[in-house]
Structure formats: structure tokens, C-alpha cells
Amino acid sequence: MKPWREVAVPHQDVLEGTFQQSEFAADITAVSTGKASREYQDAVAFFDRTFITEGMALLLTQVAQRLAGKGGEPVVQLQTAFGGGKTHTMLAVYHLATRKCTLSELAGVSALVDKAGLMAVPQARVAVLDGTAYAPGQPWQRGGQTIKTIWGELAWQLGGTEAFTLVAQADATGTSPGKDVLRALLEKYAPCVVLIDELVAYVRQFPESQAISGGSYDSNLSFVQALTEAVKLVPRAIVLASLPESDLEAGSQRGVAALRALEKTFGRVQALWKPVATEEAFEIVRRRLFEPVRDEKTRETVCRAFADLYIAEGVKLPAETQERRYCDRLLQAYPIHPEVFDRLYEDWTTIDGFQRTRGVLKLMAKVIYRLWKDDNKDLLIMPGSLPLHDGNSRNELTYYLPAGWDAVIERDIDGERAETTALESREPRFGQVGAARRIARTIFLGSAPSSVVSKAAVRGIDRAHIILGCLQPGQTSSVFADALNRLADRLHYLNASGDKSQDATRFWFDTRANLRREMEDRKRRFDDKTEVRGRIAEAVKKAVGGVSFFDGVHIFTPHADVPDDTALRLVILPPEAWYTKDETRPASEAVLDTIAKNGAKPRYRGNRLIFLAADHGALARVSDVARIVLAWASIVDDVKEGRLNIDLLQKNQAEKELKSAEDVLPRAVRECYKWLLCPMQDTPTDQKPGVEAFVLNATGSAAGAEIERVCTDNELVIATWSPVHLRAKLKELYWKGGQNTANAAAFFEDTLRYLYMPRLKSREVLAKAIQTGADSRDFFGTAYGQTDGKFEGFAFGSGSVVFDDTLLLIEPEAALAYEEANRPKPQPSDSGSGQTPTSPAAKPEYPIPGDLPVGGVSVPAGKPNAPTPAKVKSFFGAADVPAATAKMRLVQLADEIVSVLASDPNAQIRLTVEISADFPDGATDTVKRAISENARSLNLKTADWE
Known part of the structure; x- marks a missing residue:
């Protein structure tokens, strides 16, 4: 695919920048007096560069029919917005009527004549009444004739001195000639065309209730009314008059009043005029600014690539881009993207003073000149292509905006010192496609008019249209979307409605710095x-x-x-x-x-x-x-x-x-x-x-x-610990050098202090590891203190362990040796008795129910006729509990005695704990005070000191 500059070549005056702004302003008086430039003065050149719009075609058909005496409207009022092509259309009528060549030499005209059912269009006399060319209170000369009024000018242009004599008296007195006089004038010089332009500008100059050389305000309105009545009676005469659409164009209150009066005068005749459509503007601009495109294949290839890209992007772009006809719009507008025209014709033309055709032509001529000079390689001229860093191009837009926009563009949008340029310098992926500047230019083109037009219901341009104004084949929308998000967070004059990441969010520039600038200033205040x-x-x-x-x-x-x-x-x-x-x-x-x-x-x-x-x-x-x-x-x-x-x-x-x-x-x-x-x-x-x-x-x-x-994964903190690791750490650090025991509480304290020890989540982690290890004979034995080589509460593989400050963890081999050394030895057997005596350790602590004494005599269980023993009804138990193992022993008593007794729901259980302590040297005040306070809090029945 080739860039636009290799396919569509601008006209020489655009290419060289030698065009004049005035050349875009069609001046019907300059044409009628032979003083216009060639593209306006010469009929062939004019039609070569003129695209005949639907409204112009309809009007030319009416004029042809009227001049041929085959019908057609006698009076046509052209009333559109400023720059809507009124004067240009009147020039087309002028050249059709005054041509000095055949119809076939006028591009597009022969087809219209054929469509109207005519064989030819007769040449006609044309009178041009330009309201800006005359001064109502100052007579002007035509040959040797002094003319004071526009009806005098009308007669002179149609027939010279001879025709002027018909209205000479009315011209001298400043009074309107009657309908009959004007009818006679038109009939004598028919076929004829009367072109009236800028009539409001002429009529509004008359002072109220005062007559001057050009007549009076009322006499001029009477002339217009008489002319429209007369022309209806002449089959081969036609009047075309242009009126401004808005009050602003009418000027002062006097001008508005004149406009209203003229609208009523012409209002009885239906206006056969349709404003220029956006699609028609494509061709108007292209013909005026570019030479004909000769490489049609490349144009179609480029437009098809854009259309395919838009379909691939789908919902990220506006819905209209998914339709087949959008490809046709691309072809019609080439080498300018349709989005440029949409923004200009839908947004910028709402600004009073921005002309629909002339304004667009002037802007695009400067844009094209600058892009050509900068060797722009875009495939199409897009909203993101606008060279707003160029003063001439920028001024053509900011002229219609309030003061202050130059600073916005230089700071946030385009230029060497703009934030967008800085962002692209820091981010190569944005800089490669110029994403930041293209985004900012597109937002400016689509949002700046809303700062002027107060009636704008919704400000700004949505995300989809912003991406549309930047994206080209070979690029991805994500880059521009990212750039938009970055700009929304950085630019001082860029505003957004709603969440910036949402598709429905609209973005716009304003001359007032947004709150972001205030925020940036405040950011620096905090310590x-x-x-x-x-x-x-x-x-x-x-x-x-x-x-x-x-x-x-x-x-x-x-x-x-x-x-x-x-x-x-x-x-x-x-x-x-x-x-x-x-x-x-x-x-x-x-x-x-x-x-x-x-x-x-x-x-x-x-x-x-x-x-x-x-x-x-x-x-x-x-x-x-x-x-x-x-x-x-x-x-x-x-x-x-x-x-x-x-x-x-x-x-x-x-x-x-x-x-x-x-x-x-x-x-x-x-x-x-x-x-x-x-x-x-x-x-x-x-x-x-x-x-x-x-x-x-x-x-x-x-x-x-x-x-x-x-x-957990890196064992920085251990929430669950295996007794295997506990045994390994004990063996590494504690069970060595003849030491075969370790205090569990001291071990936990060491884990809190030393970095080479495991970092346990809590004391419970160690308690569970000890409890698990105590159920096995593979890891350690346990005891609750050691006195004279004897372990208090020694256990090895017997389960229940209480983790208190006295708990000892014994090396497995040492625990096994201790257990063997303290195992009870069996008694020697009595060979004469024939019975094996029961060892004291094997003797049951409590009588077996079958061996209970009855009446003082022991009756062996199972003997026939033995009386049934009486059921016991009470149990009394007492035990001495060593202070060192008190916690473990009390737990054992509760588990193995009290809980078994409580298993009978009818049992009535009473527990009494007696505590006796002797102090040979006397109890200290600290112990006495602590025990007394604890006794009161625990509600002991007795707590006496002696």
C-alpha cells in the first residue's frame, strides 16, 4: 500500500502554498465584471473543478427548463448556512446562461439537460445584483448613465441605456417601479436570469423612515415583491436570490428585520435547494484541492485494507464502520478520511462563522500543504494527521474558537514542548506510531467546537471515534487505547466524563485547566x-x-x-x-x-x-x-x-x-x-x-x-512439626557430651532466641510434636524432673504428656536403659506348694468381685450354691501427689478415676483436694501474698496459715 501523497497529488497552487484565501471565496460580482481568477471566470474551468451536488443539479435543471420555456420555477430562494455554497451555485447558473462554448464542454451539464428532456439550453442575459457592491445613498456610473437604485442597475445590466429608460423615472425618485414595468422589461430581454446576492446586506443600510438616493427601506422591499410577481408572468425569466440562514449573518437588528421581511416576500415560492451533504463535500474538496486520482487500484486497495481492519477490530470502533457502505465512503473521500469530514461538517459547522464549504477548503488546503512539506506517509489524511504544530493550520481552526486555545495546543496536544511529544520520547511503542499526538489531535478536532456551542448536549468525543481517527492498517488499537489512558492521567487541559477506562467515556479539551493541574500543584505540598x-x-x-x-x-x-x-x-x-x-x-x-x-x-x-x-x-x-x-x-x-x-x-x-x-x-x-x-x-x-x-x-x-x-513453603515459620525433626534437633544440640535429657520449656525458649533454631509458630506446635512423639518409643522418653538419678513420672511410649516447665525429653537409648534398670524382678517360685505365688506387683490393688468376703469368710468364685455377693455402694480413694508431677498426676486421676466413676449417671461424686505445705524456714511474704490472693480468687473453703 502506498501513502496518500503517492496516489493523490494536490493542485499546484495547494502544493506550492501559493493559494490565496480569497480564491476560495466565490465573488459573483468579480465574475460578472471579468475580474475573477480563471477557475471562477472561465466556464469550462469552473465546471471542471465543480462537483454538481444534488441541490445544484436540481436548480440547474429548473433554470434550463425555465430558459427554454418548458416550465420550471420562476423564483428560487437559496437559503443555507454560511458557507453552504449559495454563491457557488449562482455562479453555476451564471456560466450556464452566459457560456460561450457548447454544453458538452461543461462537465456534468449535458447529462442534466438530457435528464430534463431538453435538446439545448438557450443562452440568456444575466443581471447580477450584489448587495455588497452598491451604496444605497451614493449613485454609481454605468457608461455615461448615473444609477441610484438596484432596479436601475437591473435594467442597465439587461439592456443598457435602452432598458434603463423604462425605469428611469422610478430610479430618479427612488420609488419602486410597478409590476407592469418590470414585466415589460423582463419580456423584452427574455430569456433572462436575475441573480440577487447579499440582498440583506444592501437593504439593512437604509435609515428608518428616511429616503435617500437609493430609495427607502420600504421602496426596496416593494421592488423585491414587484419583481417576484412580474417574473412569474414571464415564462422565460427566472430570479435567484440568496438569503442568509442565521440572524448572526444578517448582522444588526436592522439586518434581522430586513431578513424577516425578505423571507416573507420570497416565502410564497418554494425554495428548490438542498444543502451540501457530507458525502458531496468529499467530492467538492477533492476536485478543488487534488488532481484526478489515476491509480484507482491502489486507492481501492488502501480503502479495502481500512475496511477490513475496522471489521477485525469490531466493537472497539464505531458501529458505522462495520457496514459495507463505509468502504464506499472511504473511496469517495480518498485521500481524506471520512472522519475528518464528519467532524468538520457535524461539529465545526455548528460554530457561527465557520463556512461549510469555504471554511473546510481553506483549512484542508493548509493542512495538505504542510503534510506534503513534512513528507507525511500516512495512508490517508486522518484526524490524527492534522499538523497542529504548524501555525497556519492551527490558526485556521483556533480563529473560530475563544482565546486561549494556542496555549492548550502547545502544552497538551502538538509541538516540541507538548506533553504528548514528551510521552512519545519516553515510550518507544507510542513514538513509533506517534500515538500520543494522534490521539490528542483527534480529541481536539472532535471536541473543541463544544466549548463554543453552548447547545451541545454532550461534550467531547467517545473512545471509539478517537481510535477511528488514529488507527491505520498494520497497527493495533491497543497501543492507541493505552496512549489515551496515559494522556487522561497526564494532560492538564484534557477532561473525561466518567471512568476513563469505559467505552462510553467521552474526552474533550478545554481552555480551563482541569483539576489535574490543581492536583499536580498540590502534590508537591506534602511532606x-x-x-x-x-x-x-x-x-x-x-x-x-x-x-x-x-x-x-x-x-x-x-x-x-x-x-x-x-x-x-x-x-x-x-x-x-x-x-x-x-x-x-x-x-x-x-x-x-x-x-x-x-x-x-x-x-x-x-x-x-x-x-x-x-x-x-x-x-x-x-x-x-x-x-x-x-x-x-x-x-x-x-x-x-x-x-x-x-x-x-x-x-x-x-x-x-x-x-x-x-x-x-x-x-x-x-x-x-x-x-x-x-x-x-x-x-x-x-x-x-x-x-x-x-x-x-x-x-x-x-x-x-x-x-x-x-x-510455610520455605519453612520460615513452622506451623506443623514432626517429632522426627524434634528428635534430630535434640540430638544435634542437646543430647551430647554425656547429656541425655533436655528440658522442653528451655528448648522452646531457645527457639525464640537463636536464629539457627526452628522458628515455631507457637508453643502449641512444639506441644503437639511432643505429644505425637510420646506415643512412640522411637523418638524420646518423658519425665517430670530427676532426683538422685530417678525420673519423676517417667514414661516411654505410653502416650499422655503434659507440656509444663518440668517436662524432660530423654534420649531414646537412655530411656530404654532406664526402663530396663527399673523393671520389677520376679520372686523365686515355691516348688513344694505346686503353685506359683503372686508377686506383690501382680497382686490386684482392689478385690475381684468374685473373691469378696462374705460374713468374714472368703468364698471362691464359681462354687456351687455360693450366695450372691452384695453390691458395693460407696468408693473412697486417696492418693499422695508429688508436687513435681502434680499437674500430670491430677490429670491422670481425672481421666482414669473420676471420668470412670462419672460414667454411671446415678453416681454422686464428691471431690476434695487437700493441700498441705510446710516451710521449715518460714514462708516468704511474696509466696504468702500470692497464695492468699489465688486462694480467694479460686474460692478455696479453707486457706489458713500457721
Whole structure:
């Protein structure tokens, strides 16, 4: 595919920039006096560059029929918006009537004549009454004749001195000639055409209730009425008059009154005029600005590629691009994209003063000249192609806009110092296709008129039309969509309605700086050490504050304020203690400092701390987002408190921007605080501990769940421990050098202190490991103290264990040896009795029911005729409980005695615990006070000291 410049070549005057703005303004007086440029003066050249629109074709047909005496309307009123082609159409009628060539030489005219059913169109006399060419109070000369009125001018142009004599008296007195005089004039010089242009501009000059040389206001209105009545009576005469559509074009109140009066005069005759349609404007502009396209195949290839691209993009583009006829529009408008015409004709022509045809031609001529000079290689001239950095092109648009738009364009849209240019320099993927500037130009073209037209119901241009104004074959819409989102967050004069990421959002530029500029100014006011850090801390707290895995979370807390206890704690380091793979020192020093110190005192339980640090590369973004949140929050607060006056749209924008920034901050914090740091020490002999780093996944699960996963997967914190690992650690560190026991409570205390010990989540983790290990003879034996080589409450593989401060864990071989040494020895057997005596240990502690004494005599169980023994009804039990194993023994008594007795629902159970303690040297006041207070709180029946 070739760029437009290789297929459609501009006319020489456009190409060289030698055109004059005035050349685009059709001047019917200049043509009638032979002073116009060739493309307007010469009939053949005029029709070569003129596209005959539907409205012009209808009018030329009416004129041809009228001049041939075959019908047609006698009076036609041309009334369209400023620049709607009225004068150009009248020139077409002028050349048709005054041609000095055959009809076949006038492009497009022969077909119209054939369609009208005529063999030919007679040449005719033409009178041109241009309201801007005459002064009502100042006579003018025609040959040797002085003329004072427009009816005198009409007669002179139709028949010279001879014709002027018919209206000479009326011209001298300034009174309107009657209908009969005008009828005689038209009949004598028929076929004839009367072209009246800018009549309002002439009539509004007459002073009220005063006659001057040109007559009076009323006499001129009477002339117009008489002329329209007369021409209806002459079959081969026609009058064409152009009137402005708007009051603004009419000028003063006097002009508006004249317009209303003339509209009533001409209003009795149906106007045969249809304004230029957008599709017709394609051809008008192309014929005037470009040479005929000779490479039709390339044009079709390019347009087809655009159409295929639009279908592929689907809903990302406007619905009309999915229709087959959009390809036809591309072909008709080539090399200019239809979206350029749509924006100019639908938006810019709503501005008073912007001419539908002349304004577009003037603009596009300057645009094409600059693009040609800049060697533009776009496939089509698109909204995103407009060279707004060029002063001539920019001025052609800003001329119709209020003051202040130059600053908007230079700052936000196009130019060396524009934000869009800076963004493209930083982002190569945007710079390769000029995405930022193309987006901004498209938004400007589609939204600037809404700043002028107060009746605009909806401001701005939607996302789909913005992408349409930029996207070309070989490109993807996602690049432009990303650029749009970036610009919406950066530009000072760009506004958006609603959520910027939604398709229904509309974007527009305005000369008033948006609230973003106010926000940018406020961003710089906040202090890093206090306000910004506090806002980041709040976001971190929301992200990880609810982590149930830790007993405490400390955010930016000095090490003196982190408790030194048994709780497992997560410490989030402050921003200055950041971490990267290449530079670990700031965070590592903070970690080692915290585990070593608790304020001025040393920290004893440093193995209870896990740390979270910020990534240095993401800190700047987090800080910036926090500032944005603070800035928007201050704006919203100022609006609520009445300290800042803005409109409702901006108020809603501020609230939405605040919510958007508050939504972004947690994500930024997650991406920044991603380094989980754990102090480590491999062996007790290591001179200095180290710090190991683990990366958190910033996406997916919540921050708390991710931290828990990393801690568990990497065994930074052990939530479930096997007795195998407990035995291994005991064997490594405790059961050696002749020592075969270890205190369980001391072991747990060591896990809190030393980095080479496992970091257990809680004391319960160790308790469960001990309980599991106690059920087996493979791991350790247990006891509750050791006195003179004897273990109190010794057990080996017997199950129930109470984890208290006296619990000992005994090396398995030592436990087995102790058990063998203390196993009861069997008694020697009595060979004479023939019976094996029962050992004292084997003797039952309680009588077997069948052997209970009856009447003082023991009756062996199972003897015939033995009386049924009476049921026992009471049980009394007492036991001495060693103080060292009191907790275990009381639990055993409760499980094995009290719970069995309670299994009978009819049993009535009473428990009495007696405690007796002797102090040979006397009890201390501390013990006495503590026991007395505890006795009262536990409601002991008696608690006496002697």
C-alpha cells in the first residue's frame, strides 16, 4: 500500500502554498465584471473543478427548463448556512446562461439537460445584483448613465441605456417601479436570469423612515415583491436570490428585520435547494484541492485494507464502520478520511462563522500543504494527521474558537514542548506510531467546537471515534487505547466524563485547566516524612494488617517499640530501608539492627521476627500515588468545606479521581512491598547472622495469604512439626557430651532466641510434636524432673504428656536403659506348694468381685450354691501427689478415676483436694501474698496459715 501523497497529488497552487484565501471565496460580482481568477471566470474551468451536488443539479435543471420555456420555477430562494455554497451555485447558473462554448464542454451539464428532456439550453442575459457592491445613498456610473437604485442597475445590466429608460423615472425618485414595468422589461430581454446576492446586506443600510438616493427601506422591499410577481408572468425569466440562514449573518437588528421581511416576500415560492451533504463535500474538496486520482487500484486497495481492519477490530470502533457502505465512503473521500469530514461538517459547522464549504477548503488546503512539506506517509489524511504544530493550520481552526486555545495546543496536544511529544520520547511503542499526538489531535478536532456551542448536549468525543481517527492498517488499537489512558492521567487541559477506562467515556479539551493541574500543584505540598509516609502506612496496613498468621504486625515501627516476647511478629520496614537484588544493605542492616536491639537494651527473642521490605524500583511510584491520593482528598475536602468553587462536573470528577487513586494505591503497595526478609544463621558457631530474601507474588491471592504461603513453603515459620525433626534437633544440640535429657520449656525458649533454631509458630506446635512423639518409643522418653538419678513420672511410649516447665525429653537409648534398670524382678517360685505365688506387683490393688468376703469368710468364685455377693455402694480413694508431677498426676486421676466413676449417671461424686505445705524456714511474704490472693480468687473453703 502506498501513502496518500503517492496516489493523490494536490493542485499546484495547494502544493506550492501559493493559494490565496480569497480564491476560495466565490465573488459573483468579480465574475460578472471579468475580474475573477480563471477557475471562477472561465466556464469550462469552473465546471471542471465543480462537483454538481444534488441541490445544484436540481436548480440547474429548473433554470434550463425555465430558459427554454418548458416550465420550471420562476423564483428560487437559496437559503443555507454560511458557507453552504449559495454563491457557488449562482455562479453555476451564471456560466450556464452566459457560456460561450457548447454544453458538452461543461462537465456534468449535458447529462442534466438530457435528464430534463431538453435538446439545448438557450443562452440568456444575466443581471447580477450584489448587495455588497452598491451604496444605497451614493449613485454609481454605468457608461455615461448615473444609477441610484438596484432596479436601475437591473435594467442597465439587461439592456443598457435602452432598458434603463423604462425605469428611469422610478430610479430618479427612488420609488419602486410597478409590476407592469418590470414585466415589460423582463419580456423584452427574455430569456433572462436575475441573480440577487447579499440582498440583506444592501437593504439593512437604509435609515428608518428616511429616503435617500437609493430609495427607502420600504421602496426596496416593494421592488423585491414587484419583481417576484412580474417574473412569474414571464415564462422565460427566472430570479435567484440568496438569503442568509442565521440572524448572526444578517448582522444588526436592522439586518434581522430586513431578513424577516425578505423571507416573507420570497416565502410564497418554494425554495428548490438542498444543502451540501457530507458525502458531496468529499467530492467538492477533492476536485478543488487534488488532481484526478489515476491509480484507482491502489486507492481501492488502501480503502479495502481500512475496511477490513475496522471489521477485525469490531466493537472497539464505531458501529458505522462495520457496514459495507463505509468502504464506499472511504473511496469517495480518498485521500481524506471520512472522519475528518464528519467532524468538520457535524461539529465545526455548528460554530457561527465557520463556512461549510469555504471554511473546510481553506483549512484542508493548509493542512495538505504542510503534510506534503513534512513528507507525511500516512495512508490517508486522518484526524490524527492534522499538523497542529504548524501555525497556519492551527490558526485556521483556533480563529473560530475563544482565546486561549494556542496555549492548550502547545502544552497538551502538538509541538516540541507538548506533553504528548514528551510521552512519545519516553515510550518507544507510542513514538513509533506517534500515538500520543494522534490521539490528542483527534480529541481536539472532535471536541473543541463544544466549548463554543453552548447547545451541545454532550461534550467531547467517545473512545471509539478517537481510535477511528488514529488507527491505520498494520497497527493495533491497543497501543492507541493505552496512549489515551496515559494522556487522561497526564494532560492538564484534557477532561473525561466518567471512568476513563469505559467505552462510553467521552474526552474533550478545554481552555480551563482541569483539576489535574490543581492536583499536580498540590502534590508537591506534602511532606515525605510525615504525610506521604502516613498515607503509605495506611495502605500497607490495609494490605497486610489483617494477617492472622502473625500475632502482631508492626508498620514502620522503631525497633524499641517492637515487643520482645514470645509472639510471632511481622515487621514492615520503613521506605528508606529498601531492598533490591543488587543492593541489599539498607534493608539487611535494618533487619539485623532490629533483631539485636530493643531500644537501648539487647533483644533476647530475635527469632520471632519476619520482615517485609519495599522494592527500591517501585518506591517512587508508590510515593507518587500516595501524593495523588492526598492531593485529590484535599480538593474534595476543600469543595465540601466551600474553600474551592468548581462546577458540578468537576466536583464529580474530583470524587471519581480520588476513588480511582485510592484503588490504585493498594495495588502499587503490593507491587512495591514484595520482599519478605528472614534473619538466618545456619549453625551456632556462625559469627554473624545473615538475611535471606523471598519474593512475594504481587498478583493473585491477598497479601496475607501470600506471606503465609511463602513462610510455610520455605519453612520460615513452622506451623506443623514432626517429632522426627524434634528428635534430630535434640540430638544435634542437646543430647551430647554425656547429656541425655533436655528440658522442653528451655528448648522452646531457645527457639525464640537463636536464629539457627526452628522458628515455631507457637508453643502449641512444639506441644503437639511432643505429644505425637510420646506415643512412640522411637523418638524420646518423658519425665517430670530427676532426683538422685530417678525420673519423676517417667514414661516411654505410653502416650499422655503434659507440656509444663518440668517436662524432660530423654534420649531414646537412655530411656530404654532406664526402663530396663527399673523393671520389677520376679520372686523365686515355691516348688513344694505346686503353685506359683503372686508377686506383690501382680497382686490386684482392689478385690475381684468374685473373691469378696462374705460374713468374714472368703468364698471362691464359681462354687456351687455360693450366695450372691452384695453390691458395693460407696468408693473412697486417696492418693499422695508429688508436687513435681502434680499437674500430670491430677490429670491422670481425672481421666482414669473420676471420668470412670462419672460414667454411671446415678453416681454422686464428691471431690476434695487437700493441700498441705510446710516451710521449715518460714514462708516468704511474696509466696504468702500470692497464695492468699489465688486462694480467694479460686474460692478455696479453707486457706489458713500457721
